[in-house]
Amino acid sequence: MSRVADKSAKRDRRRATSYDVAREAGVSQSAVSRVFQDGASASKAMRDRVLAAANKLGYRPNAIARGLITQRSNMVAVVISKLTNLYYPEVLVMLTQRFSEHGIRVLLFALDRESDISNTIDALLQYRVDGVLTAAMFESRELTAVENAGIPIVLYNRTARDSRVSSVRCDQEEGERWLVEQLVGAGHRSFGIVAGPEDSIVSIERTTGARTELERLGVVDITTVSGDYGYETGRCCFAELVEKRGSAPDAVIAANDVMAIGCIDEAREAHKLRVPEDVSIVGFDGVGPARYAAYDVTTVRQPVHRMTESAATMLIERIENPELSPEKRAFSGIQVRGGSARLAPE
Amino acid sequence: MSRVADKSAKRDRRRATSYDVAREAGVSQSAVSRVFQDGASASKAMRDRVLAAANKLGYRPNAIARGLITQRSNMVAVVISKLTNLYYPEVLVMLTQRFSEHGIRVLLFALDRESDISNTIDALLQYRVDGVLTAAMFESRELTAVENAGIPIVLYNRTARDSRVSSVRCDQEEGERWLVEQLVGAGHRSFGIVAGPEDSIVSIERTTGARTELERLGVVDITTVSGDYGYETGRCCFAELVEKRGSAPDAVIAANDVMAIGCIDEAREAHKLRVPEDVSIVGFDGVGPARYAAYDVTTVRQPVHRMTESAATMLIERIENPELSPEKRAFSGIQVRGGSARLAPE
DNA sequence: AAGCGAATTGCATCCGAATGCAATACTGCC
DNA sequence: GGCAGTATTGCATTCGGATGCAATTCGCTT
Numbered sequence: 001m002s003r004v005a006d007k008s009a010k011r012d013r014r015r016a017t018s019y020d021v022a023r024e025a026g027v028s029q030s031a032v033s034r035v036f037q038d039g040a041s042a043s044k045a046m047r048d049r050v051l052a053a054a055n056k057l058g059y060r061p062n063a064i065a066r067g068l069i070t071q072r073s074n075m076v077a078v079v080i081s082k083l084t085n086l087y088y089p090e091v092l093v094m095l096t097q098r099f100s101e102h103g104i105r106v107l108l109f110a111l112d113r114e115s116d117i118s119n120t121i122d123a124l125l126q127y128r129v130d131g132v133l134t135a136a137m138f139e140s141r142e143l144t145a146v147e148n149a150g151i152p153i154v155l156y157n158r159t160a161r162d163s164r165v166s167s168v169r170c171d172q173e174e175g176e177r178w179l180v181e182q183l184v185g186a187g188h189r190s191f192g193i194v195a196g197p198e199d200s201i202v203s204i205e206r207t208t209g210a211r212t213e214l215e216r217l218g219v220v221d222i223t224t225v226s227g228d229y230g231y232e233t234g235r236c237c238f239a240e241l242v243e244k245r246g247s248a249p250d251a252v253i254a255a256n257d258v259m260a261i262g263c264i265d266e267a268r269e270a271h272k273l274r275v276p277e278d279v280s281i282v283g284f285d286g287v288g289p290a291r292y293a294a295y296d297v298t299t300v301r302q303p304v305h306r307m308t309e310s311a312a313t314m315l316i317e318r319i320e321n322p323e324l325s326p327e328k329r330a331f332s333g334i335q336v337r338g339g340s341a342r343l344a345p346e
Numbered sequence: 347m348s349r350v351a352d353k354s355a356k357r358d359r360r361r362a363t364s365y366d367v368a369r370e371a372g373v374s375q376s377a378v379s380r381v382f383q384d385g386a387s388a389s390k391a392m393r394d395r396v397l398a399a400a401n402k403l404g405y406r407p408n409a410i411a412r413g414l415i416t417q418r419s420n421m422v423a424v425v426i427s428k429l430t431n432l433y434y435p436e437v438l439v440m441l442t443q444r445f446s447e448h449g450i451r452v453l454l455f456a457l458d459r460e461s462d463i464s465n466t467i468d469a470l471l472q473y474r475v476d477g478v479l480t481a482a483m484f485e486s487r488e489l490t491a492v493e494n495a496g497i498p499i500v501l502y503n504r505t506a507r508d509s510r511v512s513s514v515r516c517d518q519e520e521g522e523r524w525l526v527e528q529l530v531g532a533g534h535r536s537f538g539i540v541a542g543p544e545d546s547i548v549s550i551e552r553t554t555g556a557r558t559e560l561e562r563l564g565v566v567d568i569t570t571v572s573g574d575y576g577y578e579t580g581r582c583c584f585a586e587l588v589e590k591r592g593s594a595p596d597a598v599i600a601a602n603d604v605m606a607i608g609c610i611d612e613a614r615e616a617h618k619l620r621v622p623e624d625v626s627i628v629g630f631d632g633v634g635p636a637r638y639a640a641y642d643v644t645t646v647r648q649p650v651h652r653m654t655e656s657a658a659t660m661l662i663e664r665i666e667n668p669e670l671s672p673e674k675r676a677f678s679g680i681q682v683r684g685g686s687a688r689l690a691p692e
Numbered sequence: 693a694a695g696c697g698a699a700t701t702g703c704a705t706c707c708g709a710a711t712g713c714a715a716t717a718c719t720g721c722c
Numbered sequence: 723g724g725c726a727g728t729a730t731t732g733c734a735t736t737c738g739g740a741t742g743c744a745a746t747t748c749g750c751t752t
Contacts, residue, residue, distance in 0.1 A: 015474075015495060017738055028702045033739055040741095041700060043748095058494065063472040064413045065738035069707045073410060075453070080439070089435035093426070096456040105473065106454045107421070110442040123451065126409040128361075148404065149361060231634060258634075265639035288577060288604075293611035294640035363708055374732045379709055386711095389730060411708035415737045 016057035025053035036061050067128065076315060077124040079109045081136035091156070091308055095133065098312035104130070104319075111136055121145055131315045134158075137201065152318035154311050158201050159328065166318065166326045168311040172202065172284070175300035175333040176209035179253060179282050182298075182337075184217045185344025188250035188280060191219060192241040194234065194263060195226035196255040203229075203255045206284055210253045223249065227259050234262015235270075242271060248279050251341065257283035257290040260297050264340060280341035286334065298341040300333035307331055362403035371399035382407050413474070422661060423470040425455045427482035436650055437502070441479065444658035450476070450665075457482055464488070471495055477661045480504075483547065498664035500657050504547050505674065512664065512672045514657040518548065518630070521646035521679040522555035525599060525628050528644075528683075530563045531690025534596035534626060537565060538587040540580065540609060541572035542601040549575075549601045552630055556599045569595060573605050580608015581616075588617060594625050597687065603629035603636040606643050610686060626687035632680065644687040646679035653677055 018032040025032070027050060034040035035050040042050075053059075067073040076099060080092065096106045107129055109120045121142055124132060132146055135156040143165055146153050155167035183191075193210060196203030207224065214222055225240045227233030237259060242248050248271060254260035260283030267273040267281065275281055283290060286301020310329055318324050337343055364378040371378070373396060380386035381396040388396075399405075413419040422445060426438065442452045453475055455466045467488055470478060478492055481502040489511055492499050501513035529537075539556060542549030553570065560568055571586045573579030583605060588594050594617060600606035606629030613619040613627065621627055629636060632647020656675055664670050683689055 018740095019738080029739075030702060030704095030741080031700090033741085034701085037740080043700060046700075060468065060471050062414075062474060062738055064410055064419060064474050065707090066740075067410045067707095068408075068414055068709095068738080069740045071707075078454075089438070092435070092438070092454070093456045093458075096454050097458065100455070100469075105469065108424075108438070108442050108452045108454045109446070110439045112439075112443065122406065123446075125406050127451065128408060128410050231638060261638060269639050289635045289638070292577060292607060292635070292640075293615050294638075364710095365708075375709075376711080376732060376734095377730085379711085380731085383710080387730060392730075408708055411737090412710075413737095414708080414739095415710045417737075 015062075016054075016059040018059070018061070020057055021050060021053045021059045024057060025049045033061075071128075073128045073130055074103060075105045075107050075127065075129050076131040076133060076319075077107045077109055077127070077129040079111065079120060079124075079132065079134040079136045079138075081111050090304055091135065094305065094308040095312055098309060099316075102312075102316055104316065117142060125149055125151075130319045133311055133315055137199065150322065152315060152322060154315045154318070156307070156311055164326050166314055167328045168307050168314065169328075169330050170300075170302040170307065170333050171330040172205040172333075173209035173212075175284060175335075176206055176253070177213045178333075178335055179284075179298070179300065180210055180213040180217065182343040183251045183253075183280060183282065183341065184214070184219060186280070186342045188342070189219060190221035190245075190249040190251075191223070192238075192245070192249040192252040193222060193224040194237040194241070194252060194254040194259050195224060196229045196259070198226065200229070200255075206255045207253075221249070227255075227262075229256050229258060231258050231262045234259030235266040236262075238263040238266035239270060248273055251280040251282070254281065254283045257285045257287045257297050257299055259283065260299070260340070261289060261295050264295055264297070275340055276342045280343075282341050284333075286336055290336070290338070296339040297336070298338040298343065299336045301336050302333055303331050361408075362400075362405040363408070364405070366403055367396060367399045367405045370403060371395045378405075379407075417474075419474045419476055420449060421451045421453050421473065421475050422477040422479060422665075423453045423455055423473070423475040425457065425466060425470075425478065425480040425482045425484075427457050437481065437654055440651065440654040441658055444655060445662075448658075448662055450662065467491055471497075476665045479657055479661055483545065496668065498661060498668060500661045500664070502653070502657055510672050512660055513674045514653050514660065515674075515676050516646075516648040516653065516679050517676040518551040518679075519555035519558075521630060521681075522552055522599070523559045524679075524681055525630075525644070525646065526556055526559040526563065528689040529597045529599075529626060529628065529687060530560070530565060532626070532688045534688070535565065536567035536591075536595040536597075537569070538584075538591070538595040538598040539568060539570040540583040540587070540598060540600040540605050541570060542575045542605070544572065546575070546601075552601045553599075567595070573601075573608075575602050575604060577604050577608045577611075580605030581612040582608075584609040584612035585616060594619055597626040597628070600627065600629045603631045603633045603643050603645055605629065606645070606686070607635060607641050610641055610643070621686055622688045626689075628687050630679075632682055636682070636684070642685040643682070644684040644689065645682045647682050648679055649677050 018029050021032045022029045031046055032050050034042045035047050099106055111117055111120055132151055132153040143160060155165055157169045159167050191214060193207050195207040223241055223245050225237045227237045252263050254263055260281050263281050264275050267275055267279050273279050283297045283299040286299050290297035290299050364375050367378045368375045377392055378396050380388050381393050445452055457463055457466055478497055478499040489506060501511055503515045505513050537560060539553050541553045569587055569591050571583045573583045598609050600609055606627050609627050610621050613621055613625050619625050629643045629645040632645050636643040636645050
């Protein structure tokens with residue numbers, strides 16, 4: 001009795017397989033398999049019978065089993081790190097949708113500590129993902145591990161010294177050049193730079209981009225401090241800048257919008273400065289809060305939509321044709337002339 | 347010649363299997379399999395030889411094949427919808443980390459249109475996920491489909507009429523009661539309510555919670571408008587409120603922080619009102635921007651950390667023991683007395 | 693009605709790892 | 723030294739669907 005109950009419970013739990021459907025429809029398992037494929041040949045009669053049976057049993061092809069035999073899991077790994085900018089959620093949602101339009105699922109990996117990365121690589125290799133899209137830092141060694149496995153990889157907003165790797169990025173240097181030109185053109189002569197975490201490549205690109213351009217234009221009064229991309233550190237950084245220099249600089253260039261917002265608040269609240277009259281503050285990214293009326297940050301917006309579109313497409317192309325050579329795409333940011341800075345007249 | 351080249355290229359591409367390792371180590375495939383499991387018996391000598399061979403060949407067990415035979419994919423589906431609040435990214439990252447601590451991977455599904463949901467269900471059933479955690483709306487029919495497949499499911503911030511389903515949520519009604527008490531206690535008598543999208547359960551809970559409590563306290567002057575959780579509509583909603591009523595209400599209760607921020611900006615900029623002197627504005631969620639000095643929103647913060655922890659744990663427990671009965675947990679929000687509203691003295 | 697090519701269908705095998713069972717090796721004990 | 727008892731190891735099978743090949747059926751021509 002208990003055995004019977006067990007068995008029936010088990011049957012309820014067990015999902016219908018192609019064999020079950022085949023039996024139900026009185027055809028072979030291959031036939032069922034073919035009906036659930038695109039290019040396979042199957043007569044209308046067959047198709048109808050199989051679909052009816054499948055429907056009756058609630059059959060769905062097992063993607064795991066299919067992946068085993070076809071050597072395609074139809075999954076890609078998307079790797080993000082915790083520290084990444086506020087705007088990544090958008091990126092994530094957009095990417096997921098792009099992939100899903102192509103029948104590809106996203107296996108998400110979020111790492112907070114550096115040490116996690118090797119575990120992460122291990123996991124994604126075990127799951128035989130068809131491709132990897134990463135917005136987190138990969139060392140050359142890690143890239144090699146993924147490449148050796150023959151898995152295409154696309155870097156999002158990071159570039160590898162290793163030139164064999166495809167990447168999509170926003171041209172941070174170009175964006176910073178524009179910001180600097182505008183600020184210098186408006187007469188600012190002393191500058192504060194608020195960098196992000198030291199191991200953030202994006203931050204490095206932005207701050208060195210800004211510094212290089214400042215120096216090219218003959219600006220010598222530059223003070224640099226660094227935060228962690230967060231609001232609180234934005235405030236601290238502004239305070240630190242003032243303390244270091246004895247007074248506020250003419251302009252502050254923050255490595256992202258959130259820190260720029262922190263700077264604006266700190267300037268206004270703690271230092272009674274007017275923005276932009278007393279101090280100009282600019283950011284980078286073009287995230288939502290940068291548009292809030294209280295801040296209206298002058299910034300460079302990343303063309304997130306086109307970037308994710310591009311990244312997904314590049315990865316899919318390389319999954320379908322692994323011989324495709326690497327490609328690096330850089331997108332120009334969108335210049336946003338907000339009210340948080342005095343700029344050169346247009 | 348070309349055949350040889352092909353073959354070698356193919357071998358490079360093909361990943362080492364347990365058979366390859368077995369051959370290399372001069373043992374059986376079963377032995378390799380056992381070495382890569384936890385509770386299996388294997389002598390030290392065997393283990394060493396196998397690990398050496400595995401290491402040499404860069405072998406990693408194929409999670410897909412393993413999943414097929416063990417009937418456990420070690421993946422859970424996390425479903426989010428595009429419209430969801432700004433704070434979901436945190437949720438997503440935290441969840442992913444919780445699961446990954448248990449060796450469970452996250453398959454991400456993002457839906458923007460309602461119609462997507464049936465495709466999504468289909469996809470997650472095909473991938474034989476071990477569990478489903480959803481922050482998007484599931485109709486009773488969809489819940490049934492998942493349950494019939496014997497897959498445990500946990501709802502995040504939604505409750506199903508269907509009481510057989512586990513869920514984790516923030517007690518929205520309680521939060522709204524507190525906000526309303528505070529506002530009424532401080533003497534506010536006319537209220538505007540800014541609701542979210544009409545199909546958002548969270549919004550419905552919040553606004554009816556607020557309205558019920560207002561009515562209980564004898565407040566009759568209530569005007570309701572609705573937006574889409576975004577900043578822009580927050581601004582529009584405030585304008586709409588003023589237009590509808592002919593003047594601003596004493597207080598505005600927004601369904602989330604972002605719209606509250608929109609209201610604050612609109613009140614200040616377009617209507618030259620002081621916040622909170624002329625109008626009090628409160629939100630819900632406790633997202634990052636709510637803390638920015640320019641807004642300092644009075645709100646109820648969701649205990650995201652505990653909620654995600656709880657949700658992940660509940661799902662994992664039910665994966666490991668499917669007989670476990672459903673459980674609903676409600677967490678109290680954290681009261682944040684910001685500067686955007688006049689409140690009753692503590 | 694016979695004949696021919698194309699479309700369908702079934703058979704058998706494969707993907708890569710897990711596992712019950714049986715065979716073997718090893719341990720300690722008398 | 724012999725034997726019971728335990729720990730290792732290998733064999734064979736299994737998970738669920740895809741696919742090359744051969745057998746069969748169908749449609750159409752003459």
